[in-house]
Amino acid sequence: MRYSLCLFALLLFGALTACHQRPTADAVYHNGIIYTVDSSNSEHQSFAVSQGTIEAIGSNEAVSAYIGPSTQVIDLQGHFVMPGIQDMHMHPVDGGIKGKFECAFADTLDAEAITRVIADCVSAANPGDWILGGQWGPGLLLNKTDHLLELLDSVSPDNPVFIMDWALHAAWANSLALDNIGISSDSPDPVGGVIMKRTDGQLTGILLDNSAYQARHKIPYYTPDQIADAIAFSIDQMLAHGITSYKDALTPKRNLVGYQTLRERGDNRIKIKTSLAWKSAWSRSHDDELTMIKNFVQHSRENLDTAYAKIMLDGIPPTYTAALLEPYNPTPEFGDNHYGKLMLEPNVLATDVTKLDALGLTVKIHATGDRSIRIALDAIEQARKINGDSGLRHEVSHAELIHPDDLSRFAELNVAAEMCPILWYPSPGVDAMRIAMGDRANRMWPVRSLVNSGALVFYGSDWPSVVPDTNPWPGIEAMVTRKDPYERFEGDYWLEEAVDLATALRIFTINGATAGKQAAETGSLEVGKAADFIVLDRNPFTIAEDELSDVQAVYTYIDGVEVWAMNPRRVK
Numbered sequence: 001m002r003y004s005l006c007l008f009a010l011l012l013f014g015a016l017t018a019c020h021q022r023p024t025a026d027a028v029y030h031n032g033i034i035y036t037v038d039s040s041n042s043e044h045q046s047f048a049v050s051q052g053t054i055e056a057i058g059s060n061e062a063v064s065a066y067i068g069p070s071t072q073v074i075d076l077q078g079h080f081v082m083p084g085i086q087d088m089h090m091h092p093v094d095g096g097i098k099g100k101f102e103c104a105f106a107d108t109l110d111a112e113a114i115t116r117v118i119a120d121c122v123s124a125a126n127p128g129d130w131i132l133g134g135q136w137g138p139g140l141l142l143n144k145t146d147h148l149l150e151l152l153d154s155v156s157p158d159n160p161v162f163i164m165d166w167a168l169h170a171a172w173a174n175s176l177a178l179d180n181i182g183i184s185s186d187s188p189d190p191v192g193g194v195i196m197k198r199t200d201g202q203l204t205g206i207l208l209d210n211s212a213y214q215a216r217h218k219i220p221y222y223t224p225d226q227i228a229d230a231i232a233f234s235i236d237q238m239l240a241h242g243i244t245s246y247k248d249a250l251t252p253k254r255n256l257v258g259y260q261t262l263r264e265r266g267d268n269r270i271k272i273k274t275s276l277a278w279k280s281a282w283s284r285s286h287d288d289e290l291t292m293i294k295n296f297v298q299h300s301r302e303n304l305d306t307a308y309a310k311i312m313l314d315g316i317p318p319t320y321t322a323a324l325l326e327p328y329n330p331t332p333e334f335g336d337n338h339y340g341k342l343m344l345e346p347n348v349l350a351t352d353v354t355k356l357d358a359l360g361l362t363v364k365i366h367a368t369g370d371r372s373i374r375i376a377l378d379a380i381e382q383a384r385k386i387n388g389d390s391g392l393r394h395e396v397s398h399a400e401l402i403h404p405d406d407l408s409r410f411a412e413l414n415v416a417a418e419m420c421p422i423l424w425y426p427s428p429g430v431d432a433m434r435i436a437m438g439d440r441a442n443r444m445w446p447v448r449s450l451v452n453s454g455a456l457v458f459y460g461s462d463w464p465s466v467v468p469d470t471n472p473w474p475g476i477e478a479m480v481t482r483k484d485p486y487e488r489f490e491g492d493y494w495l496e497e498a499v500d501l502a503t504a505l506r507i508f509t510i511n512g513a514t515a516g517k518q519a520a521e522t523g524s525l526e527v528g529k530a531a532d533f534i535v536l537d538r539n540p541f542t543i544a545e546d547e548l549s550d551v552q553a554v555y556t557y558i559d560g561v562e563v564w565a566m567n568p569r570r571v572k
Contacts, residue, residue, distance in 0.1 A: 024068030025050045027560065030060045032076030033539060037083050037509050037524040041502055049531040052559035057527060080539040082505065083524050084244025084532040084556065085472045086512025088273070089364075089397060089418055089460020092238075092248055093255045094168065096230025097222060098464055103133030107166040111140055111151055118163070119155040127158045130219060134164035135464070136172060138318045138432040141206065146198050149175060149205035162219060164212070166429075168465040169316050171212035173205050181215045183207070190214055192312070192343025194321065196333065209315040210343055217252075227258025228265065234470070235270050239564035241471045242534035242553035247273035247516060249364065249397065249460065250310045263301050269563050271303045271532075273516050275310035275364050278352065305517075309361045310397075311352060312343050314372040317400070317441070318432035322369030325403060328436050340369055350379040353394070357383040362392050362517065364418070368400040370440075377409045384413065393456065395515060400444050401437075407446065410455035416515045417450050418460045419507070421479040422467045424497075426489040429466070447479065447507075448497045458511040472508055476540075477548035479504045485549035501540060501548070531560035 025048035034044040046063035048056040056063050067073060098104050103121035105114055114136055121131050152161050152174035160177035185202050189195055193210030197203055207215055238246060251274040300306045315321025320328050323340040330336035356363050365376040373396055380394050399417040410417050423429055424445050433441040450457050463470050474485035480501055482492045513523025522532045535555040540548055556564040
């Protein structure tokens with residue numbers, strides 16, 4: 001009898017243990033096309049999520065074993081599911097401020113049309129209020145600039161006006177703004193910047209690169225609450241476009257305070273990286289700058305990683321401020337022996353990168369010209385020689401004009417190449433670069449060559465610079481076709497450097513997560529990773545390449561939580 005009771009107890013214990021060990025999930029998503037972006041780009045029908053993490057992925061039948069009494073079962077109805085987009089270069093504070101607080105206009109407008117918009121903004125403001133905004137296009141500088149200052153003065157004599165260009169590298173200001181900032185016809189060009197002047201030495205109102213950045217820091221700024229509102233505004237846009245993680249590519253202290261305010265409000269909807277602004281070229285001493293960076297890193301919080309630094313090394317080709325190995329085409333303003341501008345000398349850059357690398361910060365170096373890109377690679381190579389391999393994958397931001405001799409160095413040095421594909425088609429921006437550099441402009445953005453060399457290539461929109469919104473799909477289309485996704489301009493641009501859709505999606509997802517040091521947690525749909533995914537309105541692999549820009553996110557999930565829905569009624 002005792003034996004029977006013991007046997008019964010043993011069997012009961014086993015049954016209870018089996019029940020306890022039965023896998024159950026919080027939610028199961030089935031009947032979909034689950035594009036994982038794992039190492040083999042595998043596809044499945046279903047996946048299970050528990051506590052924000054993917055617990056299982058596979059066929060409908062296999063994953064059904066994870067359905068328990070309390071499991072929410074979502075029928076995907078054949079929808080295409082993929083990892084969320086990782087946008088590792090954007091400026092959400094600028095984008096949000098522009099959308100909520102500033103005088104905004106399209107970069108397609110000419111100078112006279114822009115001033116009409118500014119006149120309306122002035123009429124709605126109080127006398128003396130700053131009129132800030134943007135963004136004017138590259139065509140403004142292709143025309144004669146002598147009249148630009150007077151044009152702004154005529155519509156705003158009592159309000160200082162300071163408006164940024166399409167690429168956030170140049171500013172157009174009126175006389176009152178320049179007076180307030182402290183810029184006169186006698187002011188010298190700062191390191192890495194240009195105060196454009198007429199042939200008679202008088203101001204044009206145009207400031208390029210560091211001259212624009214320094215001026216902007218002398219203008220009254222927004223409160224922490226306003227900055228937090230701007231970031232929240234931008235996040236709303238991102239979630240609607242399927243972005244689940246982003247990097248703020250240039251974060252000064254005043255913007256980091258806005259991020260802190262956002263976190264204090266409990267807004268943790270999206271995963272954020274911030275590249276802390278490194279400005280030793282024209283502000284603090286190196287020691288003061290390092291101390292500030294160390295303090296900034298301590299501000300990391302849940303879903304907020306501040307262990308990155310951004311260094312501006314040069315400008316951009318259309319403004320003749322990208323640093324080149326050979327001179328620009330001759331112009332009256334810059335002469336016939338102009339190689340662009342470096343914001344840091346090569347030895348200073350190498351020292352800075354070495355110090356930041358030793359601190360454990362991933363460095364993003366803005367470098368667009370072939371000379372600046374070579375100098376950036378040299379600096380990272382020197383840091384590796386001095387510090388040893390820190391394991392950090394430093395980044396060259398934009399990486400536009402790469403000399404063929406330097407293509408292989410990205411993979412050799414484990415340097416990531418960040419690409420902004422929305423420019424990869426015939427456009428006024430490309431036209432401006434061809435005017436500036438001639439045939440060299442025809443070998444910009446060699447993405448396929450970089451991928452084939454083994455380099456890590458990842459996506460950064462640079463929004464609100466150049467691109468109209470945070471939608472990644474026009475960029476994906478441009479990367480695949482090298483044609484205008486907005487169908488404004490005909491033809492293609494260096495089609496040999498186009499990549500297939502599967503490669504593009506990796507660049508926009510897992511490669512960004514790798515660059516953001518979070519590939520173990522997100523960027524692909526695999527067991528053990530966060531359930532950061534988007535449900536699309538169509539399968540991008542079954543449509544024409546020139547329709548990719550029309551793809552839309554229907555739902556966006558982060559850590560298994562629905563953070564955005566096109567239709568409030570769930571797909572069931």
